Amino acid sequence: MIASVGAGFWKGSWTALSLVVLICASSQSAAAADCPGHPDALGTSRTLVVDPREHARIGTMQYAETLPLDDHEVVLTFDDGPLPKYSNQVLDILASQCVKATFFIIGRQANANPQGVRKLIAAGHTVGTHSQNHPLTFNKMSIEQARQEVDAGIASTVAALGDASKLAPFFRIPGLLRAAAVEDYLASRGIQAWSADFPADDWRHIPPSRVYDLAIQRLEAKGKGILLLHDIQPRTVAALPRILQELKARGYRIVHVVPATPERPATPTDPVQWLLHPPTETVASVRWPKIPNFVFAQAQTLPVPGLSNLDWRDPGLFDRLRRPRAALVAQTAWPGPLRVSENSRPALPVPASSVFRMPEGVRVTLLASRSPANRPDHAANAIGPISARARTVGAPQAAHSRHAAHQNPQAGHAGRGAPKHAVQAKPAVHVAKR
Numbered sequence: 001m002i003a004s005v006g007a008g009f010w011k012g013s014w015t016a017l018s019l020v021v022l023i024c025a026s027s028q029s030a031a032a033a034d035c036p037g038h039p040d041a042l043g044t045s046r047t048l049v050v051d052p053r054e055h056a057r058i059g060t061m062q063y064a065e066t067l068p069l070d071d072h073e074v075v076l077t078f079d080d081g082p083l084p085k086y087s088n089q090v091l092d093i094l095a096s097q098c099v100k101a102t103f104f105i106i107g108r109q110a111n112a113n114p115q116g117v118r119k120l121i122a123a124g125h126t127v128g129t130h131s132q133n134h135p136l137t138f139n140k141m142s143i144e145q146a147r148q149e150v151d152a153g154i155a156s157t158v159a160a161l162g163d164a165s166k167l168a169p170f171f172r173i174p175g176l177l178r179a180a181a182v183e184d185y186l187a188s189r190g191i192q193a194w195s196a197d198f199p200a201d202d203w204r205h206i207p208p209s210r211v212y213d214l215a216i217q218r219l220e221a222k223g224k225g226i227l228l229l230h231d232i233q234p235r236t237v238a239a240l241p242r243i244l245q246e247l248k249a250r251g252y253r254i255v256h257v258v259p260a261t262p263e264r265p266a267t268p269t270d271p272v273q274w275l276l277h278p279p280t281e282t283v284a285s286v287r288w289p290k291i292p293n294f295v296f297a298q299a300q301t302l303p304v305p306g307l308s309n310l311d312w313r314d315p316g317l318f319d320r321l322r323r324p325r326a327a328l329v330a331q332t333a334w335p336g337p338l339r340v341s342e343n344s345r346p347a348l349p350v351p352a353s354s355v356f357r358m359p360e361g362v363r364v365t366l367l368a369s370r371s372p373a374n375r376p377d378h379a380a381n382a383i384g385p386i387s388a389r390a391r392t393v394g395a396p397q398a399a400h401s402r403h404a405a406h407q408n409p410q411a412g413h414a415g416r417g418a419p420k421h422a423v424q425a426k427p428a429v430h431v432a433k434r
């Protein structure tokens, strides 16, 4: 009977396992079917819908938060295009792998090559902007200049697209030269500031093999994240096919990011998912926001702590985060006045005043005395009226106390805070009461 149950269990497990394998195989074949002519394509595993108003700044190279990716998920981004010579090759490589990416357009490039911008949308990619002229002074220029650069870049890209709704409210600051005032302006327009989680240094004069190495090594170091590349560089074009093949070989999955719209709500996430590596119980650390350059000259208030400062192990944290600030303050538990109710009266009895009252003419014998005549077994007789009470009320305890006092003369009063007037008669009184 046991054997047949066991066999049935294993048979059921194998059936379930086969089903899982079948589902996995079918999803892979679905990916291949989505990529005609490329059965080994990397593919795009899922689309992530984000609301820029909920998470205004992303990318752990500079910010506390990044996209809510699962382990081994990668988002590809390309800056500075479109430049037909190389951007078209990048598009072909991505198409051959059925991979969707996000492009950050320079307005001037869009003016020169509007067709190139439309191609990106036609291929299903996401298009954001990267300023009008790509000045490497966003951290120094006036906010008015920064606004003009941001606005003109958006206007040029929208003009190329012919439809503002096709442009994602995503912006990457040229050179990642961030400034709080710029980020505030972007946030005020509902635009998400995109940094990255790791670059591959493809703008530097390094061989494509080095771009490949850096992309893979830095991705492996973080396990997931936003990869920053440039679609205007020949070394990127040369490195990209191998990067994508290696991503597939190592089990990475591509995530396509699109902005939320009234018709397309944001993918549900928890706040903790927007941290690259949430703190665990085994790592003791204090995490401050990773902002390399502090530009608060124009800020009216001190920066608030980032979400990464919070202790995610606090079970009530998320509830409090969702509550309005007033409710949060009201919840703060300060020590209140200590109230002891009648029912929770301390168990130990308070000594009655009669304990300290000595009858007239009583002869007190100190139990601590080493004289044979004053040994404990004689003490009770010597005490008189009190000794009678000791026999009836607390004889066993009295015996124990007598013994303790005899063993250690200091034990009777040292540290007990007995009233001074009782010290002389203390051993006998102590015996009687207990």
Ligand SMILES: [Zn+2]
Pocket (backbone or CB within 6 Å): 079, 080, 130, 134, 174, 175
């Ligand atoms: Zn750039």
